Amino acid sequence: MDKYIDLFVMTYIGYANYLWKTIKEPFLEGDFNFFYFVIVISLVVWGLELIIPWRKDQKAFRKDFWLDTFYMFFNFFIFNLLLYIALSSVTVELLNNLLAPLGYQGGHLIDLSNLHWGIQLFLFFIIADFVQWCVHILLHRIPFLWKIHKVHHSVKEMGFAAHMRYHFGETFVYNSIKYISLSMIFGFQLEMAFIVYTIAITIGHLNHANLGWDYGPLRYILNNPKMHIWHHSKALPKEHPYGMNYGISLSIWDYIFRTNYIPHDGRDIELGFHDDENYASGFFEQLIAPFRKEK
Numbered sequence: 001m002d003k004y005i006d007l008f009v010m011t012y013i014g015y016a017n018y019l020w021k022t023i024k025e026p027f028l029e030g031d032f033n034f035f036y037f038v039i040v041i042s043l044v045v046w047g048l049e050l051i052i053p054w055r056k057d058q059k060a061f062r063k064d065f066w067l068d069t070f071y072m073f074f075n076f077f078i079f080n081l082l083l084y085i086a087l088s089s090v091t092v093e094l095l096n097n098l099l100a101p102l103g104y105q106g107g108h109l110i111d112l113s114n115l116h117w118g119i120q121l122f123l124f125f126i127i128a129d130f131v132q133w134c135v136h137i138l139l140h141r142i143p144f145l146w147k148i149h150k151v152h153h154s155v156k157e158m159g160f161a162a163h164m165r166y167h168f169g170e171t172f173v174y175n176s177i178k179y180i181s182l183s184m185i186f187g188f189q190l191e192m193a194f195i196v197y198t199i200a201i202t203i204g205h206l207n208h209a210n211l212g213w214d215y216g217p218l219r220y221i222l223n224n225p226k227m228h229i230w231h232h233s234k235a236l237p238k239e240h241p242y243g244m245n246y247g248i249s250l251s252i253w254d255y256i257f258r259t260n261y262i263p264h265d266g267r268d269i270e271l272g273f274h275d276d277e278n279y280a281s282g283f284f285e286q287l288i289a290p291f292r293k294e295k
């Protein structure tokens with residue numbers, strides 16, 4: 001046990017050092033700086049919202065702009081911390097020890113780690129997105145998970161940063177399932193998660209942006225602002241009582257499994273969920289909201 005405690009402490013110290021280096025040195029040689037990437041992509045998408053807005057009367061600093069900006073950095077660091085922990089030898093060893101009684105001896109069910117990195121990346125992206133699409137449905141269907149996911153659906157006015165408004169519990173739900181499926185079943189190298197994350201952040205920012213885009217025929221493959229806004233619709237149609245358009249980066253799963261729904265241009269639809277007038281409004285209130293009894 002002492003061994004694990006020591007290693008965990010080392011992991012956190014390692015993470016703190018890594019974080020500090022990332023912020024201090026924007027142009028670290030040989031390393032892609034994800035922290036500054038998030039800032040640059042946010043500024044680019046925000047700039048687009050200001051130049052060619054979909055809802056022309058939406059303010060540059062829309063409702064909850066700063067709350068969502070805070071969420072963006074908070075959740076970015078939580079994701080990184082989790083990944084950092086997952087990559088550490090402690091976690092690998094701990095998981096192997098925990099699963100050993102079940103007959104797990106390390107290794108993977110299907111080993112894709114020898115494929116060309118480009119193919120691995122492509123497969124990682126597709127499989128991870130599908131896994132997330134499934135988890136997203138669970139977030140809407142399982143009552144406690146819905147309470148956690150409500151934070152994301154409390155957005156009343158859309159803008160790029162609304163993408164990152166979610167309870168940190170979601171990071172744990174999504175990533176533990178992704179870790180098991182992608183790393184333990186398929187043997188993907190976890191470092192890929194960093195690269196896929198930058199692609200997902202870019203698409204996710206665009207999905208929530210105040211931009212009237214759907215990418216033409218590519219809309220059946222790529223999720224887009226005109227589709228995702230319906231995912232946030234306050235009113236739910238009879239045929240989709242739990243929600244629709246669950247896609248994260250790709251929209252194709254919704255078209256395949258018939259959870260797609262765009263009845264008309266959703267530019268001005270009301271966003272949120274039933275009774276959201278009484279929902280927690282600040283960061284800390286939203287942090288504890290899932291654990292409070294609902295009236």
Ligand SMILES: [Zn+2]
Pocket residue numbers: 136139140149152153231243
């Ligand atoms: Zn949702």
Ligand SMILES: [Zn+2]
Pocket residue numbers: 152162163208228231232
């Ligand atoms: Zn969303």
